Amino acid sequence: MPLDTKSYEIPVARSAADLREAVAAWRAEGLSVALVPTMGALHEGHLSLVDLARKNADRTIVSIFVNPTQFAPNEDFSAYPRTEAADAAKLEGKADLIFAPNAEDMYPEGFSTTISLTGVSEPLEGTFRPTHFAGVATVVAKLILRAMPDIAIFGEKDWQQLMVIRRMVADLDIPTKILGGPIVREPDGLALSSRNVYLSPEERKAAGQLNVILRETAASVANGAPISEATAKGGKRILALGFEKLDYLEVRDAASLAPFPNDRPTAPARILVAAKIGKTRLIDNMPV
Known part of the structure; x- marks a missing residue:
């Protein structure tokens, strides 16, 4: 499937093959690549991460995927906002490519691998959402291995997630640098979410x-x-x-x-x- 260049002003890759083809073309030009993983419903906090990516790499990919494996059965997966068209409009002139796979592409029939961590993943969120970080680590590993970016950027609002991802990348010798982006807040200080x-x-x-x-x-x-x-x-x-x-x-x-x-x-x-x-x-x- 070729890149979708008709739906929005920014091209969209829907499959791993299309994503890798786009990245390979950039690599052939000697360009560096940044990845900003998101679940969509983009706000100024996300866009600040995209701005950080642009400062640190020649090309920027923003992934949009509401990952089912990081939601527990009683959490808001079905209600989580999905606003791809609005997200694409916000990324025009900022990102170079959206990667927007579906669940069947990310987790095809027979998928049976999970990445789990001890230590940093166990307290705090790990206590109250015991399956959460295994879902996060697995999907982030897949996104990084599909794009093979030089850097990947995550918001500091999810501080424990940032520490988990840094630990995973270090432990698995994944050659991607993980950067944290500062929390963006409303005028009264509420962290954007x-x-x-x-x-x-x-x-x-x-x-x-x-x-x-x-x-x-x-x-x-x-x-x-x-x-x-x-x-x-x-x-x-x-x-x-x-x-x-x-x-x-x-x-x-x-x-x-x-x-x-x-x-x-x-x-x-x-x-x-x-x-x-x-x-x-x-x-x-x-x-x-």
Whole structure:
């Protein structure tokens, strides 16, 4: 199947063969390649990653694929927004190619391989979504091996995901450099997310305070407060906003995501949160 150059202003590859053909043509010209994996429903956070890709490579691929294997049965796979035409319009003049496979192409009949990690994948999201990172690692490995980019770029909003992918690439000797793009926030500090569209006006107002509590809790720890004391206070404030459930509010080693044994940071640290308000589960993080 040739590249789809009729549907949008930007060409679209629908199969691995078409993607590899396009990349091979760039390689023949001596051009470097960046990959920005996404699940679509693009916002300014995604586009900032595309801008970062353009600064670091000659050609940029944006993949759009809502990956079923990283959703648990009770999660929002069927409801996850799918806006390919709008996404393509946003990428005009920014990316050079969209890779938009379907599930049958990514996971053909008989597919039976999963990449799973220990360590960095196990706490936090791994506790509450135990199958999630195996799905992420598997699909990211497939996307990287299909495109073989020089660099691949992921947002720091999913900090644990970024650490998982860096670990996987290092462990499997995949010759792609993994870059993290800074979190893009709304004026009130809410981290941009495709799931923010699910928030009611009241929920959106409360969600805008999540980053404030995160920042103040991180400052408390940085100023010497015990981690357990500071995060307990922060957790109570989050629930008082109207969040129904707090999965975690933790300060962890920024690279390994291991807890600090003496209740105080002894290495570069990150504070991470996951909390649910209404039907929407929000995550965020920042350095301590």
